Amino acid sequence: MPLLASLVFAAALASASEPKQIYQMSPQEAGAFITELRRTEPDLRKRIAAIGRRNIGQPYKLNLLGEFPYELHDTLPMYSLGASDCLVFAEHTYAMALSASWEEFFWTLQRIRYKDGVIGVASRNHYMEVDWNINNRWLLSDASSGASYAMRVDRARFLLSQHHVQRAIPVQDSVESFLPVARAMREFSTLEEGDLVEVVSVRQGQHMVTHVGLVVLDAQGQRRLLHSSAPAVREEPFEAFIARTQARPQNGLAGFKFLRLNESIAVPPAAPQPRPAA
Numbered sequence: 001m002p003l004l005a006s007l008v009f010a011a012a013l014a015s016a017s018e019p020k021q022i023y024q025m026s027p028q029e030a031g032a033f034i035t036e037l038r039r040t041e042p043d044l045r046k047r048i049a050a051i052g053r054r055n056i057g058q059p060y061k062l063n064l065l066g067e068f069p070y071e072l073h074d075t076l077p078m079y080s081l082g083a084s085d086c087l088v089f090a091e092h093t094y095a096m097a098l099s100a101s102w103e104e105f106f107w108t109l110q111r112i113r114y115k116d117g118v119i120g121v122a123s124r125n126h127y128m129e130v131d132w133n134i135n136n137r138w139l140l141s142d143a144s145s146g147a148s149y150a151m152r153v154d155r156a157r158f159l160l161s162q163h164h165v166q167r168a169i170p171v172q173d174s175v176e177s178f179l180p181v182a183r184a185m186r187e188f189s190t191l192e193e194g195d196l197v198e199v200v201s202v203r204q205g206q207h208m209v210t211h212v213g214l215v216v217l218d219a220q221g222q223r224r225l226l227h228s229s230a231p232a233v234r235e236e237p238f239e240a241f242i243a244r245t246q247a248r249p250q251n252g253l254a255g256f257k258f259l260r261l262n263e264s265i266a267v268p269p270a271a272p273q274p275r276p277a278a
Contacts, residue, residue: 022051022096023058023082030081031102038100045194045261047097049216052226055093058233059083070119073163078119079109086212087132089228090196093214094139097194098267108267112136117270122167127153128198128209129176133259138268140196140259144177147255149200149207151176176207177257181242184256188238191215191223191258197238198257199245207254213241 022030033054041047061083066076080088095109111117114124115135125132130153133142155169178200179187191197192215199211213227216235226235245253 021057022055025081027102034096034099034105035101044097045192048093048194051096052093052214055233056235060228060230060232064088067119067121071121073121073165079106084228086228089233090212090214111267111270118273121163121165122159130172130174139265140261142257143260144179144257146179146183148175148177178255180255181253188223193217194261196259197225200254200256201252202254203252
């Protein structure tokens with residue numbers, strides 16, 4: 001066999017023998033993977049790390065998910081395997097780790113994405129601080145302290161401007177705790193595999209969570225950040241993430257919120273889905 005042909009054959013054989021990453025799987029393959037991992041790995045934190053790493057290289061893409069076909073304000077689907085943004089990556093990883101089948105994953109994902117699991121653009125957890133973190137207290141607990149910022153959330157204005165949906169929702173004011181960068185760098189070593197890191201940035205003079213990632217341990221037991229960021233899902237030292245972020249012009253990095261995975265987790269039932277108005 002000519003040398004070139006031999007090299008091509010060897011590369012193809014090696015590629016065929018390598019396990020697929022989740023973003024390369026069909027839903028049927030992903031479901032089988034979830035079932036097998038649940039059977040072989042009883043530790044939830046280790047499942048979170050294994051699932052997250054099984055998506056390293058997944059392409060980064062914004063504006064992936066919506067409520068289609070349940071709602072018609074856009075045509076975005078309710079899950080994504082082929083690509084992720086930072087929150088889609090974290091939500092899918094948690095939902096898969098908590099599940100033993102594709103059907104359970106899909107249900108758990110919606111329980112994480114929506115207040116009380118009630119599907120709808122108005123009940124989606126749009127704001128990390130006052131929606132996602134609050135409505136997912138059954139999964140994670142905020143362990144941030146040291147500094148604070150005020151935020152004002154106008155959901156009615158957001159839904160109208162971004163989704164052309166009218167809802168009468170009052171403006172909400174909140175005061176949020178966070179860890180300034182120097183303190184976060186010291187306390188990162190106290191986090192455990194599966195905990196959530198939220199990046200607090202200053203945008204147009206306002207503090208807000210703009211990025212999230214998962215904590216994983218490397219072979220030496222060192223903590224690292226696993227997250228979806230352009231161009232693809234990656235794993236890196238926390239200090240490297242901070243240095244790379246601070247090197248950007250007008251980076252706006254203010255600090256972090258740390259959310260610890262609860263020790264005892266039972267996915268709560270979803271609230272009844274309200275019947276649509278006639």
